[in-house]
Amino acid sequence: MTDFIIETSQLCKSFKEKAALRGLDLRVPAGSIFGFLGRNGAGKTTTIKTLMGLLRADSGSAHVFGSPVTDADRSIEVRRRIGFVTEDKELYPYMTVEQIICFTRPFFPKWRHDLERRYLEIFELPLKRKIPDLSKGMRSKLMLLLAISRDADLLILDEPTDGLDPAAIEDVLRELVAIAATSGTTMFFSSHQLAEVDLIADHIGIIDQGRMIVSGSLDDIKARYQRLRVVLEKPVELPVRWEDGVESVRQEGRMISLLTSRNVDAIVEQAQSIPGAVVERYPVTLKEIFLEQVRSN
Amino acid sequence: MIFRVNQSSGIPLYLQLMEQVKHAVETGALREGDQLPTIRKIAEDLVMNPNTVVRAYRELEHEGIIELKHGSGAFIKKPSEGRVRLIRKGQAVLETAIERLLSLGLSEEELRRAFEHELSQANAKRAQGTAKEGKL
Amino acid sequence: MLWYKGWLETRFRLLFILGFTTFILLLQYSVRTATPPPGARDPAFGLILFSNPTLVLMLCALLGGAGIVTQPSLQATKGLHGSTLFTLSLPVSRLRLLAVRAGTGWLEVVVVIAALCCGMWLVSPAFRAVATPVEMLEYAGTLMACASALYCFSVLLATFLDDQWRAWGTMLSAAALWWLSTHTPLPASANIFRAMREGSPLLAHTMPWTAMAFSLGLAAILFFAALKVVQFREY
Numbered sequence: 166m167t168d169f170i171i172e173t174s175q176l177c178k179s180f181k182e183k184a185a186l187r188g189l190d191l192r193v194p195a196g197s198i199f200g201f202l203g204r205n206g207a208g209k210t211t212t213i214k215t216l217m218g219l220l221r222a223d224s225g226s227a228h229v230f231g232s233p234v235t236d237a238d239r240s241i242e243v244r245r246r247i248g249f250v251t252e253d254k255e256l257y258p259y260m261t262v263e264q265i266i267c268f269t270r271p272f273f274p275k276w277r278h279d280l281e282r283r284y285l286e287i288f289e290l291p292l293k294r295k296i297p298d299l300s301k302g303m304r305s306k307l308m309l310l311l312a313i314s315r316d317a318d319l320l321i322l323d324e325p326t327d328g329l330d331p332a333a334i335e336d337v338l339r340e341l342v343a344i345a346a347t348s349g350t351t352m353f354f355s356s357h358q359l360a361e362v363d364l365i366a367d368h369i370g371i372i373d374q375g376r377m378i379v380s381g382s383l384d385d386i387k388a389r390y391q392r393l394r395v396v397l398e399k400p401v402e403l404p405v406r407w408e409d410g411v412e413s414v415r416q417e418g419r420m421i422s423l424l425t426s427r428n429v430d431a432i433v434e435q436a437q438s439i440p441g442a443v444v445e446r447y448p449v450t451l452k453e454i455f456l457e458q459v460r461s462n
Numbered sequence: 463m464i465f466r467v468n469q470s471s472g473i474p475l476y477l478q479l480m481e482q483v484k485h486a487v488e489t490g491a492l493r494e495g496d497q498l499p500t501i502r503k504i505a506e507d508l509v510m511n512p513n514t515v516v517r518a519y520r521e522l523e524h525e526g527i528i529e530l531k532h533g534s535g536a537f538i539k540k541p542s543e544g545r546v547r548l549i550r551k552g553q554a555v556l557e558t559a560i561e562r563l564l565s566l567g568l569s570e571e572e573l574r575r576a577f578e579h580e581l582s583q584a585n586a587k588r589a590q591g592t593a594k595e596g597k598l
Numbered sequence: 599m600l601w602y603k604g605w606l607e608t609r610f611r612l613l614f615i616l617g618f619t620t621f622i623l624l625l626q627y628s629v630r631t632a633t634p635p636p637g638a639r640d641p642a643f644g645l646i647l648f649s650n651p652t653l654v655l656m657l658c659a660l661l662g663g664a665g666i667v668t669q670p671s672l673q674a675t676k677g678l679h680g681s682t683l684f685t686l687s688l689p690v691s692r693l694r695l696l697a698v699r700a701g702t703g704w705l706e707v708v709v710v711i712a713a714l715c716c717g718m719w720l721v722s723p724a725f726r727a728v729a730t731p732v733e734m735l736e737y738a739g740t741l742m743a744c745a746s747a748l749y750c751f752s753v754l755l756a757t758f759l760d761d762q763w764r765a766w767g768t769m770l771s772a773a774a775l776w777w778l779s780t781h782t783p784l785p786a787s788a789n790i791f792r793a794m795r796e797g798s799p800l801l802a803h804t805m806p807w808t809a810m811a812f813s814l815g816l817a818a819i820l821f822f823a824a825l826k827v828v829q830f831r832e833y
Binding site (some may be wrong): 198335338339340341343345346360361363364365366367383384387391445446447448450 | 469470473474475478502505508509510511512513514517576583586587
């Protein structure tokens, strides 16, 4: 029985006329690096804010570390174990880098001074500079420093690499991977950088229009999603009713391209049963899976 | 030991890592008894999920190429007699196949492409298979 | 560290208010040297009756709840709103956040009232002639107690209005209530405004205990209401 650090069930949340979450089911296993993907406006930030207790769901349940997010008594202890990076990376405009670190430290008894020093160096954060004078990228890094140095059990990061240049993105991801490799910290982060998520995540969830449309271990998903290329002898229109699990079919002349989301073997068999057909399999990138699922939804 | 993976090649990352280790062994860059970098180091250097590295190492151990010594790390194993014989057998099979195909009129380039194609198909099947075996 | 944060947030506002207070006192000082026309009211009393409470009102409106930001306000940078999410993600109860924020503001109100009273004492011989130091202290205490209700009203408004609306909202509401209090018969015990003017120790020579208690009680209720808003609000 896997331990789920974050678990939501049929989470619903509407704002005025717009329904942001329509029955979201999310399960983040302990110790995983979970990539939370979705288009803008799909409900990523709403989900994250609900988990942090900043929004109240209309219906459904959400649990973090086993306690419901609405439990006010335990919420303070829960927040002590979470490192949070907000979407807009805004911090107090009247403080300097040094001041906000001094301000945040006392709230976390497990504060790691070694990590603080390390990130100040790696991220090249100027101690005496006022926060509004920092670029967005630097503010992102500062928020990460504040989130990671508290030695959290769970990191909830809303677009942590937003505003960063490629070198900085690399730095940040490397640090996240290092944390994953050494401690058992669970990482739940939303991102638009599909290539990066493909590299470092071991679980993903794709949210679209307030619902989870794909979720699970990345290895599993990559195995289920395959591109099949079927080459026919003659350019015939096939009145084939494909097996369950075919997400899309595209035919151009003698070539048919299929994307499967499950049941690959049965589909391959079906394709191979077409007289004269040659079937080949190709792996699919996370980006293709994402685009395909989000477009067809 | 410097490893590199190509994110967009479509070949699963753990397989790419495995290939690089095997290639290093075959070319002599890695010898029997040499220690591979820690899982953490490779994960950090390549910025990839540590579990992927774990999977590669486990597969390599399964194939008898490396030995995971609990607590000390991963070491290149001396290929067992059985392994060496198997490799020799494989080479013999390839030799016959290549001779035949060349005599049929295939060019070296066509031959190479055909070989790589079949190999990637086999890899795709295998990747699906190991994933089904469950989490490590 | 929350107190430190509160201080950093409002220190410039405080300096502004202290500056304004000094300005009022300088005005008083300059008036003192002018000879009042016969029959005219002693300007010192004008100060007690009008300017002081006005200043205190302004003070509460400006300092009250400063930092409890709700919507992105017109002049404040976007930073202040976004940072609210950061604050709320810290392992602190919203009660403590509100209490410290309101507390720092209230301490600043107290400081300014004290500065005002000391300033009045130093600047105007008319006061020194009329009131004893003890009475000045009593006057300061009265102002502080009566200001509490006004201050907490501003804190409550701050929980759902943005900065500028809140400041104007407090001042206008207070001015309206003041007007009402002078035109409708309110029991002297509940009339906070009266307690700051005619009922104050400087003029009535007694402490308006009931008005002060009423103000403090009202302040507690308003603070509690503000707490409920902050706890149930969504960000």
